[in-house]
Amino acid sequence: GTLIMPPTVTSIGGHRMPSGGWYIHTPGFTGLDTFAILVTSDYGDTDQRFYVVDVHPLPTVSVTGSDTICAPGAYSYTGAPPGGIWSLSSVSVATVNAAGVMNGLSAGRDTLIYRYTDIYSCSQSAIKPVDIITLPSPGLINGSDSVCFGSTGALTHTATGGVWMSSNPAIGSVSTTGIVTGTGAGAVTIWYIVSGSCGSDTARFSLTVYHCGLGTTALQQSILKPEIFPNPGRGSFTIKLPAETNGAADVTVTDVQGRTIFSTGAFTGKDLPFRLDAPAGVYFVRITQSETNYVLRLVIE
Numbered sequence: 001g002t003l004i005m006p007p008t009v010t011s012i013g014g015h016r017m018p019s020g021g022w023y024i025h026t027p028g029f030t031g032l033d034t035f036a037i038l039v040t041s042d043y044g045d046t047d048q049r050f051y052v053v054d055v056h057p058l059p060t061v062s063v064t065g066s067d068t069i070c071a072p073g074a075y076s077y078t079g080a081p082p083g084g085i086w087s088l089s090s091v092s093v094a095t096v097n098a099a100g101v102m103n104g105l106s107a108g109r110d111t112l113i114y115r116y117t118d119i120y121s122c123s124q125s126a127i128k129p130v131d132i133i134t135l136p137s138p139g140l141i142n143g144s145d146s147v148c149f150g151s152t153g154a155l156t157h158t159a160t161g162g163v164w165m166s167s168n169p170a171i172g173s174v175s176t177t178g179i180v181t182g183t184g185a186g187a188v189t190i191w192y193i194v195s196g197s198c199g200s201d202t203a204r205f206s207l208t209v210y211h212c213g214l215g216t217t218a219l220q221q222s223i224l225k226p227e228i229f230p231n232p233g234r235g236s237f238t239i240k241l242p243a244e245t246n247g248a249a250d251v252t253v254t255d256v257q258g259r260t261i262f263s264t265g266a267f268t269g270k271d272l273p274f275r276l277d278a279p280a281g282v283y284f285v286r287i288t289q290s291e292t293n294y295v296l297r298l299v300i301e
Helices: none
Strands: 002-004 022-024 031-040 046-055 062-064 068-071 073-076 078-080 085-088 094-096 101-104 108-117 123-134 146-148 152-154 163-166 172-174 179-182 186-196 199-210 227-229 236-240 248-255 260-267 271-275 281-288 293-300
Touching (some): 085 094, 101 123, 163 172
Antiparallel strands (some): 108 123, 163 186
16 A cells, blocks of 8 residues: 655654655555654654554445335335445435335435445445336326216226226226216216236226117106017017007117117017127117107127
């Protein structure tokens, strides 16, 4: 290493003597280093002292734990060697306690610091950048809060990357694009679920499915209404149109996506046999008369 001494100064007795100094070790060197200090007075007297410096290596320090944590949430980190001090470069998005447990507060990035000092007072720090993330936001669901039995309605959402689900598909089903189909009268909740590495969150939308007459959203039930049999069936069906509802009727069959797969005309008071060559599933038979609109649920096995 190198011993650096300051310039000499004059003492009260007229002698020149050094005051202070410091030692700089050679990079990478550890062990014992010996150097001598030779002092010469103005009278030619000399004296020499030998000094030994024990150069210790800096401790090897490390931090182990997750690179990403969730907020809120508590995560434990391990520092080696044990006995060091934990801290953070900032406390705006997370905190850490003396045991190395880090708590996420909000989204962002912080740097975890572990500083260890050995018995020779040699200190070294290890750092670990940590990303703090939060639950994904499901946003809001927008759209009409009612739909007619057998009809469809579109819902939209302000978030992306989520999945649509229905609390009761027997009342209202929902497609992967947010198209709701009324499959039975009643109340249903539509969910939009957004998932991330920290878990899932859900937006909820209350919706009511009505049996609708033409031009109304009120619940309507007719004492004399059409019937379809057999239901469920294997493709061949018959619609019975009450004679008391005089006149012609239009019959349309649609799938759950609202696509028409069959249509024909009929007269009230007569049975209408028909056949559907369609895959097994749920379909809707809409019967439209002069001032009344009926929707029947049909199941093909």
